[in-house]
Amino acid sequence: MNMLTDAAVEEALDASQKPRPLKMRGENVRVFYGEKQALFDVNLDVLENQVTALIGPSGCGKSTFLRCLNRMNDTIDICRIEGRITLDEQDIYDPRIDVVELRARVGMVFQKPNPFPKSIYENIAYGPRIHGLASKKAEFDEIVESSLQKAGLFNEVKDRLHEPGTGLSGGQQQRLCIARAIAVSPEVILMDEPCSALDPIATAKVEELIDELRENYTIVIVTHSMQQAARVSQRTAMFHLGNLVEEGPTDKMFTNPDDKRTQDYITGRFG
C-alpha cells in the first residue's frame, strides 16, 4: 500500500464506488408452482462484473429466483412466472427470445458437480459444439485449454484430457463444470450452492476462482454459508419465505443490516 500514490488510492476508491452498469434486473417477479406461490414481487438488480450472493434459509426462494434468470424453471411443467426479468434491458421471457441462446449467455453451475460421463475434453467441447462456436479440432483444443486455464484446472488435468470427467475429485469436478460453463463464453454465470458438496480446501479453491472470474463475468451465487457470501460477494440479497427482505452492498449487509430478519439470520438466530 505504501507504494501507491495518493492519486492511485483515490482512483481505486473511485472505481469501487462508481456505480456499475446494470446487467440483469428482476421486476415484480412472482413464481408459482401449481397453486403454491414461491416468490412474491421480487425486485432485484444484478450489476455487471460483480458477485451477487443470494442468501436465506432453506425454501426461501433464492434458488427459484436464480433458476428464473436463465429460464431453467421452464422445464418444470407446473411452474408459472409473472413479472419481468431483463438481461441488458431486454425481457428474457419475451417470446422472441430463444431460450437456447439465453442459456448460452447465462450459464449455470449446479449444487452437485454434474460432469457428463464423457472425457474431460468432451465435457468442455460439448457446449461450443452445439452452439457452433468452433469447427476445427485446433479451435476446440484452444477453447478447451483456455476454459480449463480460466477455471484453474488445466495444470491438474492436462495429461488426462481424454479420461472420464467423472474420475476427478469432487472439487475438480465442480471446477470442470465451471470450465464447461465458461467454454460457451457466457456473460452471466449462475451458481447454485456450488460448494455445498465440497470439502473446505476445494471450497477455498472454487471461491478463489469465483473472485478471479468476476473480472470477466457477472456472477450470481446462491449460498448457505454466510462466510462464503461475505468472502466472495460484493452485493448480497436476503430472501425469506419467498420475499426479498433486503439487498445491498455485502459490507453493509453483514455489519449494519436494515432489517431485523437479516440481522437474526446472519448472526445465526434462525435458518
Next chain:
Amino acid sequence: MTDAVYKGGDAPRAAARRDIGIKKRYAAEQRFRMYGIIAIAIGIFFLAALLWSVVSNGYTAFWQSSINLDVTFAENVIDPDNERATDPNALLTANYPKLATDALVAKLGVDPENRKLVREVGGLISNGVRTQLRDMVVADPSIIGTTRNVWVLASGDVDSAVKGQVNLEVDESRRKVSDQQLEWMRTMEADGVLEQRFNSGLFTRGASSRPETAGMGVAIVGSIYMMLIVLVLALPIGVAASIYLEEFAPQNKLTDLIEVNINNLAAVPSIVFGLLGLAVFINFMHLPRSASLVGGLVLTLMTLPTIIIATRAALRAVPPSIRSAALGLGASRTQTVFHHVLPLAAPGILTGTIIGLAQALGETAPLLLIGMVAFVADYPTTPLDPATALPVQIYMWANEAERAFVERTSGAIIVLLLFLAVMNITAIILRRRVERRW
C-alpha cells in the same frame, strides 16, 4: 439407597438394559438366510431337472443312423425307355428307392428273387432316399450308368432300434423292426456300413411325416424372419414412444391413462394378440395366412409394452442432474435426450429389447391362431411365404406318434434354448461394451 448396590464399573448398567431380544433378532436373520438358500436350491433343482430331461431325451436327435451304399445308377431302372431327352419328368418320376434297395441287397448277400426279404431290406432304408438320389441325378445326369458311394439315411424305426429306443422284448409281430432286420442291422454295424452320423438335416430340412427326414430348417428361418420384423418395428416404435412419454409429454390425465394401458397390455394373454392379428392383419388387411410377416407383426404388438416399460425405466434411471447440465449449457430438449440421456439409457434399453425378443421367440399361442401351425416343407423365400416357428415346431413334433419324434421334440427344445442363451449372452456382451465407452 441405590448407591449401596452399585459396585462400580459399567456391567450393572448394561445388565439393566431392557431385553430387546438380540438373540431372537440373530435367529431371525439366520432363518431368513436359510429361506433364501432353500428357495435358490429349489430353483436350481427344477432347472437342473428340466435341462436333464430335455438333454437326456434330445441329444440323440443330433445323431442319425446312415447306411453306406455303393449305388449303381442303372439306366434300366432310372430310364428304361430312354425318354429323358424328350420327357423332362422321366428323371423325376423314376424308381430311385429300388436303386438303393438293390445296392443294399447286394451288400447283404440276400437272394434278389426272394420278394419278401427284398421288401424287408427296403424297409431298412428311409424313403427320403428317393429325393436324395433324384437330386443327385437331376444335378448331374452323367452319373447314370456309374456306381457311386453314397450315405443314405436309415429308416426312422431302424434309427430308433440302433439308439436302443425300441423295446426288443415285445413280440416281433407287434414291433416295427423285425428280427431279420435287427440281425442285418447288427451285421452292418459290425462292418461299419451302418453308422451314426451328425444329423445336419435336423437344421436344414423342412417338415416331413417321416421323422428321419424331418427338420426345423423352415421353423428356424421363420423365427429369424419374425425376430427381424419385431426388432425393426418394436425397437424404434417402443423407444420413440418411451422418449416422448418420459421426456416430453406433459403429466396429465391422458398420459396417466396411456401409462395404465401400456402396463395392462404387457399383462394381456398372448393368445388375445393372436386373435387381434387374425382379425386385423388377415381378415381385414388380407395379409397371407401362415406368413412370418403376420407372425412378426403380432409379436411386435406383444413385445412393444415390454420394450416401452424397460426403456422408460432406463430413461428414468438417468440422473436428472445430467439433463440439467445439458439444458443449462443451452442444449435443446431433443439435443439433451439424444446426446446425453439416450446413450446413458442404452444398456437398459438393450437389455429390455433382448428380453422382449426372447419372450417373442418362445411365443407359441398367437402363432397358432394366425395359421403358423402348418406343414411347410419348402423354405420361405420372403416373409410373405408360409413358414412355421421354432416353438410351433416343437408343439407339432410333440403331437407326433413315432418314437423318433420324441427325441426330435427334445432336440428342438435344446436348439431353442441355445438360441435364447445366445441372445442373452449377446445382450450382456453388448451392454458391457456400451457401458465401457464412458
